[in-house]
Amino acid sequence: MTRDEFTTIAGNGLWKQNTALAQLLGLCPLLAVSTNIVNGVMLSLATIIVMALANVAVAMLRNLIPHEIRIPVFILIVAALVTVVDLLFNAQLHELYVVLGIFIPLIVTNCIVLARVEAFAAKNPPLNATVDGIFMGLGLLWTLAVLGAMRELLGSGTLFGGIDMVFPGLAPIQVLPESYPGFLLGLLPPGAFILLGCMIAWKNWMDARAAERARRQAPPPVAPAEAAGV
Amino acid sequence: MMFAPAPFLLKDASVSQVMTQVCLALVPGIAAYAWLVGPAILVQLVIASLAAVAAEAAMLKLRGKPLAMFLADGSAIVTAWLIALTFPPLAPWWLVVTGTVFAIVVAKHLYGGLGQNPFNPAMVAFAVCIVSFPALMSQWPSVGLKMPLLEQLDIILGLMPRADALTGATPLDAMKTALKLGDGQIDVAQLLANQDIYGNFAGRGWEWVAAGYLLGGLWLWQRKLITWHAPFAFIAAIVAISGGLWLYRPDAFASPLFHLLSGGTLLGAFFIVTDPVSGCTTPRGKLIFGFSAGLLAYIIRVFGGYPDGVAFAVLLMNLSAPLIDQLTQPRIFGMKGKQP
Numbered sequence: 001m002t003r004d005e006f007t008t009i010a011g012n013g014l015w016k017q018n019t020a021l022a023q024l025l026g027l028c029p030l031l032a033v034s035t036n037i038v039n040g041v042m043l044s045l046a047t048i049i050v051m052a053l054a055n056v057a058v059a060m061l062r063n064l065i066p067h068e069i070r071i072p073v074f075i076l077i078v079a080a081l082v083t084v085v086d087l088l089f090n091a092q093l094h095e096l097y098v099v100l101g102i103f104i105p106l107i108v109t110n111c112i113v114l115a116r117v118e119a120f121a122a123k124n125p126p127l128n129a130t131v132d133g134i135f136m137g138l139g140l141l142w143t144l145a146v147l148g149a150m151r152e153l154l155g156s157g158t159l160f161g162g163i164d165m166v167f168p169g170l171a172p173i174q175v176l177p178e179s180y181p182g183f184l185l186g187l188l189p190p191g192a193f194i195l196l197g198c199m200i201a202w203k204n205w206m207d208a209r210a211a212e213r214a215r216r217q218a219p220p221p222v223a224p225a226e227a228a229g230v
Numbered sequence: 231m232m233f234a235p236a237p238f239l240l241k242d243a244s245v246s247q248v249m250t251q252v253c254l255a256l257v258p259g260i261a262a263y264a265w266l267v268g269p270a271i272l273v274q275l276v277i278a279s280l281a282a283v284a285a286e287a288a289m290l291k292l293r294g295k296p297l298a299m300f301l302a303d304g305s306a307i308v309t310a311w312l313i314a315l316t317f318p319p320l321a322p323w324w325l326v327v328t329g330t331v332f333a334i335v336v337a338k339h340l341y342g343g344l345g346q347n348p349f350n351p352a353m354v355a356f357a358v359c360i361v362s363f364p365a366l367m368s369q370w371p372s373v374g375l376k377m378p379l380l381e382q383l384d385i386i387l388g389l390m391p392r393a394d395a396l397t398g399a400t401p402l403d404a405m406k407t408a409l410k411l412g413d414g415q416i417d418v419a420q421l422l423a424n425q426d427i428y429g430n431f432a433g434r435g436w437e438w439v440a441a442g443y444l445l446g447g448l449w450l451w452q453r454k455l456i457t458w459h460a461p462f463a464f465i466a467a468i469v470a471i472s473g474g475l476w477l478y479r480p481d482a483f484a485s486p487l488f489h490l491l492s493g494g495t496l497l498g499a500f501f502i503v504t505d506p507v508s509g510c511t512t513p514r515g516k517l518i519f520g521f522s523a524g525l526l527a528y529i530i531r532v533f534g535g536y537p538d539g540v541a542f543a544v545l546l547m548n549l550s551a552p553l554i555d556q557l558t559q560p561r562i563f564g565m566k567g568k569q570p
Contacts, residue, residue, distance in 0.1 A: 183362050184361060185358055
């Protein structure tokens with residue numbers, strides 16, 4: 001894999017084709033678990049593991065899988081990997097497992113995973129597919145972390161609520177004063193939709209600004225006479 | 231694109247003229263309100279207006295629109311006044327500010343500003359705040375509470391602790407809770423005999439505030455700023471459903487008069503379901519819109535968990551307004567059959 005390929009794949013995953021902000025895939029888990037940073041990041045980590053492994057498995061088997069039945073085969077591979085992650089969370093992070101609940105098994109049906117397997121892993125060599133899985137997952141991770149932080153801050157005035165479920169001994173940070181009444185809407189589904197909408201608007205605005213700058217900085221077309229050195 | 235049906239020849243009324251008259255029409259209601267709970271409501275009106283103008287100016291600047299023209303149209307002030315009138319008068323200042331800023335920024339400008347908002351901004355503010363801060367939004371001052379301006383100001387600004395004794399539920403909410411707790415043992419007539427909460431027709435004192443809104447609404451109708459369709463259908467729906475249930479079981483359901491003069495019925499009928507932007511524009515559409523909103527408002531306020539249902543009913547109907555408008559386009563004169 002060349003350096004250019006790596007940059008393109010990473011850039012697509014983190015920004016240009018960000019699963020949450022550009023492709024708008026997998027919104028159900030995204031909105032349901034992003035009530036705080038910890039939940040969002042941990043579910044993203046589970047998704048990253050599944051996506052990276054599923055991508056590498058499918059990329060290696062891509063020439064053996066009959067085209068007509070590829071979707072059931074993909075789902076079987078993803079389901080097997082999700083079962084592994086599900087059992088892993090249950091054993092190691094049981095409290096968090098209870099909080100995330102159905103959304104870990106639901107990674108099987110998460111359209112982000114299937115979309116990457118179908119659109120990328122089935123057509124590319126294993127190494128590229130692994131990088132793609134990891135970076136698509138990282139794109140989801142930072143989006144969920146930012147969304148979770150905003151919702152947590154608005155809804156309860158804290159950050160890293162539930163961190164003790166992952167790192168025992170750590171406590172959430174109280175950012176706003178104790179008397180903060182809590183803007184409950186931030187924690188409810190409408191708040192998630194509104195804030196995600198704001199994030200998408202922010203991404204589009206950044207892209208528009210970047211495009212505008214690129215257009216302005218492009219060297220002005222040189223007049224033929226000048227080019228000839230008259 | 232023209233959304234409203236014929237007649238297209240209208241009196242040339244600018245937005246600011248219309249908005250000024252709507253504000254004027256609110257004055258009788260506000261006067262009765264101020265007489266009932268004291269100057270707190272005037273303080274809330276000022277806070278809400280300032281917040282609305284500030285949010286409006288900030289959003290106009292961000293969107294690169296001419297500031298003076300849009301600020302002077304007064305639409306932000308009408309939204310702010312409706313918010314102040316629907317929020318509890320002794321609510322802390324930041325509650326009204328949060329509601330107003332949310333209404334102007336999210337419900338109005340993010341959808342494209344004046345004339346583009348699919349939802350009534352004031353009702354969005356009410357819904358957002360009652361969902362987010364249910365306790366603060368249901369503390370209404372007890373009637374007959376005589377409190378000097380400075381003390382009320384202290385409570386609004388949060389300088390004085392909020393004593394529970396000062397506040398209670400609205401008469402509408404109190405009636406619902408008492409009936410639920412009484413579980414068939416208590417009937418409406420017994421409850422209404424409690425003259426601390428209830429007056430001649432509905433909530434003591436609040437009935438006169440409602441009458442003030444009715445007066446202002448009738449004036450708006452007389453000035454032809456609103457048509458009779460939506461308010462009439464809204465009131466008719468509430469009278470029909472509450473009357474039906476009242477005739478069926480007078481001990482368990484309050485009379486239509488009680489429901490007309492309680493909560494936001496009359497404010498909603500004349501100032502909210504008549505919103506020209508988020509409501510329907512065809513005459514038949516207005517009737518359907520008002521009637522459905524009235525039915526929903528009654529169902530939510532009597533059987534639901536919230537103190538009043540007008541805000542949620544109006545928001546639900548706002549969603550349906552474009553479809554209703556499309557299905558009720560009037561027949562063009564001289565054409566036969568259904569028009570596309």
